[in-house]
Amino acid sequence: MKLWKAVLTWTKTRSDAPDKVQAFLEKRLPRNVSWLHTLGALLLFYIILQTLTGILMGLYYSPSPDQAHESIRYIDTQLRFGSFVHSLHHHGAAFILITAFFHLMRSFFLAAYRAPRELLWLSGLGLFLLLTLFAFTGQLLPFDQHGYWATEVGIRIASAPPVLGPYIHEFLTGGYGDIGATTISRFMILHVAVLPLLFFGLTALHLSLLQKVGSAGPLQGSPEPYHPFFPKQLLKDLLVTTLGVLLLFLVAWIFPPIDSGPADPGASGFVPRPEWYFFAHYEILRMLPSGWQLLGTFILPTAAGAALALLPFLDRKGSKLLPGKLRVTLGILTILGVTGLTTTGLIEESREKPQKNAIIGDPVTAGKKLFHTKRCTKCHSIGTEKGGDKGPNLARVARRIRSDYFKPWIRKPQSFKADTEMPNFDGSEEELDAIVRYLKTLK
Ligand code: HEC
Incomplete structure (x- = not known):
């Protein structure tokens, strides 16, 4: 105890960190802060975890059109826990955006944007924008079909604003007009350097503002008396964070990321779709008649952003702009709208699946791709083409195996x-046929 005190005094005369921590723990919160107030802590943890898994992926990732996809496949098939770390990072993005959305809605419901929290609200909006940019720049990096075509559409949307549009387009594509080496490098540098710097700076501001103005109290009832952050709220935060992180681990474990095959700019017939958490926006774009696209790609998002940014200055305490009931109704409608549109998008996607799985072009080439996308490479190498070593190398498999034996075995x-460790085949008959045709060429 004495030693502890000595260390503390020593540190206190050299740094104000101990006082800051103490002030944080003793921070007075309005009574009845609800469970919804734990979303910020959960978000912070997801972001720390996302940073860690991102760094781990970065140790093996190679940002070039030739190697990007190969390096992700290496992570997925060769590294111990590689596929799991990739999965955590992949699903982590969705968990972060969903949590951020509800954190923002919670602040809206409680009118937490009002004085003196205007800057807290604005910095939060900035963070939300940065998070969507993280997701957008991240989806191209594996350089698979899905990410490639989704980015194609994304770049078109980003280039929609008048005046600035052409410059954005040139910046994102390196002036070449389409997605290539420069695009990957630029997305990479945005994703791992520019955005993180902005993000952590703004997060520090957000948290220091929170420390200054405190959490907004519940809607009803008098905010007094206050109680300190430690221990009750800290325990609540820890409980929700633990459950949230466990849920992410579970989802990442059950649903490994799907590899849609190496990006192929020539592949006509691949239906581009954004990640599912962008479906709400995507469905609005699809509903608009052609010629009205600018409304969905630029005008509506800008108007919504501006309205949210101006909210603290328009709807002040005592103003009649958004009476409590109207605000709650608006909030609920927003949540229902976003959920509804996302569900529509998910249903649409599952309808398109058969078409997406259809074999396009030469079945042997398609089979070769499927051999990767169906994760056969997790256990099989083919000659010098590296894969796992749980199963035999299939270099000359067509010499060993009777040709009518392939299909029933793989199925x-x-x-x-x-x-046997080999799992049953979960694809369509057509896909199985393509893989077998490819394997039969290996003599
Ligand atoms: C979890 C690991 C694993 C995965 C994934 C896997 N296999 Fe296998 N595979 C094996 C093992 C192990 C064997 C050897 C049979 C045995 O002893 O169980 C094998 C055997 C084979 C054989 C027979 C090879 C021979 O020389 O006898 C073929 C063909 C084959 N796999 C094709 C595939 C295809 C196609 C896929 C993807 C759809 C696939 N495998 C996915 C583990 C796997």
Whole structure:
């Protein structure tokens, strides 16, 4: 105890960190702060985890059109826990955006943007914008079909604003007009350097503002008396954060990221779709008649952003602009709208699936791709083409295996060998056919 005190005194005369921590723990919160007040802490943890998994991926990732996809496949198939870390980073993005959305809605419901929290609200809006840019720049990096085509559409949207549009387009594509080496490098540098710097700076501001003005109290009832952050709220934060992180781990474990094959700029017929958390915006774009696209790509998002930014100055305490009931109704309608549109998008996507799986072009080439996308490479190498080593190298497999034996084996290996590690094939008959045709060329 004495030693502890000595260390503390020593530190206190050299740094104000201990006082800051103490002030933080003793920070007075309005009574009845609800469970919704834990979303900020959860968000912070997701972001720390996302940074860690991002750094781990960065150790193996190579940002070039030739190697990007290959390096992600290496992470997925060769590294211990590689696929899991990739999965955590992939789904982490969705968890972060969803949590940020509800954190923002919570602040809206409680009118937490009002004086003296205007700057807190504005910095939060800035952080939200940065998060969407993280997701946008991240989806191109694996350089698979899905990310490539979604980015194609995304760049078109980003280039929509009048005047600035052409410059944005030139910046994102390096002036070449389409997605190539320069685009990957620029997205990479945005994703791992520019955005993180802005993000952590703004987060520091957001938290120091919070420390100054405190959390907004509940809607009803008098905010007095206050109680300190430690221990009750800290425990609530810890509980929600633990559950939230466990949920992310579970989802990442059950749904490994899907590899849609290396990006192929020539592939006509690939239906471009953004990640599902952008579906709400995407569905609005699809609903607009052609010729009205600028409304969806630029005018509406800008108007919505401006309205949110001006909100603290228009709807002040005592102003009649947004009476409590109207505000709550608006908030609920927004949540219902976003959820509804996202669900529509998910249903649409599941309808398009069969078409997406259709074999386009030469079945042997398609089969070769499927061999990767169906994760056969997790266990099989082919000659010098590297894959896992749980199963035999398939370099000359067509010499070993009778040709009519391929299909039943791959479809259901367990029916031949009960204790085999090889999983049953989950694809369509057409896909199986393509893979087998490809394997038969390996003599
Ligand atoms: C989890 C690991 C794993 C995955 C994933 C896997 N396999 Fe296998 N595969 C094996 C193992 C192990 C064997 C050897 C049979 C045994 O002893 O169980 C094998 C055997 C084979 C054989 C017979 C090879 C021979 O020389 O006898 C073929 C063909 C084959 N796999 C194709 C595929 C295809 C196609 C896919 C993707 C749809 C795939 N495998 C996915 C583990 C896997």
